[in-house]
Amino acid sequence: MTKEDIAFCKALIIHAAEHILPIFENQEREINLKNGISQFRNVNGTVTALIRPELAKRFPSVAWSEDEFNTSKQHNNKKKEYWVCDTIDGGIHFMQGFSPWCITLALVNQGETTFSIVYEPVRKELFHAIKNGGAFLNDASIVVGNKNNFNEAIIGSSHPNNLAEDIETTEKCMMTLKLLSKKVFAFRLMGPASLQLAYVAAGRLDGYIEHGDDIYDWLAGALIVTEAGGLVNSINGNKFSFGSLGIIASCSNIQAKLLLCH
Structure with missing residues (x-):
């Protein structure tokens, strides 16, 4: 390009x-x-x-x-x-x-x-x-934030578009939010995954976590996070790529802790 x-x-x-x-x-x-x-x-x-x-x-x-x-x-x-x-x-x-x-x-x-x-x-x-x-x-x-304390972090997430049809993913999402509520300062469900990932890249959010397999929702934002100095993994901690289930993105200081919240 x-x-x-x-x-x-x-x-x-x-x-x-x-x-x-x-x-x-x-x-x-x-x-x-x-x-x-x-x-x-x-x-x-x-x-x-x-x-x-x-x-x-x-x-x-x-x-x-x-x-x-x-x-x-x-x-x-x-x-x-x-x-x-x-x-x-x-x-x-x-x-x-x-x-x-x-x-x-x-x-x-x-x-x-x-x-x-x-x-x-x-x-x-x-x-x-x-x-x-x-x-x-x-x-x-832009560069990702550098927050060190997980209990001060603000994390973004999203639930499935159709909650009733995708019960398994919805339940995983609710479990993740339950875990996050005990460990971080706040979480937000703001809708578009790509924009929330861009907010991670700009330091507005400290991290983002989502279950599912809709990789087209994540490709654009994932590159922006990576190029802003952040880390992006699948929900299980593997390299984010085609075939990945879920996505976790954040700055390097809190990625390991965020990986434990799924």
Whole structure:
């Protein structure tokens, strides 16, 4: 990725976000889930139509992953280079008219994320990272926090989108929160995983922990954490990669303690 390529991608994501901001701010709230999901899919399709063709023109050899909503296929890692885009991470927030939500983009090459963007349109904050090139917030370099005392830590997390359908993961999440409540200062469930990971990279959160297997939710933010000097593991403490179950990310001072809270 050249500087020009990076600038192009950032401008493209910002443009897509600005296009749907009026929908976020002015849409009527749906009173039933079925209509709400239909409305989300329409907006999701709009963002995809704004981003995908432009990336294809600029990077014709880079594929586009169709597996955003199919977690089993996400882990069947392709060898070729491809884009992973979450057009609205935090879709429930978006449809209900409250923040945060974001748009994410990650470039994956032979199983490794090499470039990523997390853009939060309401605050106009764009996080990005380049493998071995650092992490940035609105082009200013960022680093993870350096908190030493776990009992002073503020930890982020997320639960499954559909609590009733994914009971096992929901129960694991609740158990983790129960453990955390006895050991840290505070925890927050703020919705979009990618943005919470970016907040870890910027030192706003001291760590992030989530169960599940939706790796597309984590790729963009995980690179930003790593490039900001943080550590990222699977929920079991293994290297974070395709096939990982869950994610734990934090600064090096508290990662070992956070790994014990699942």
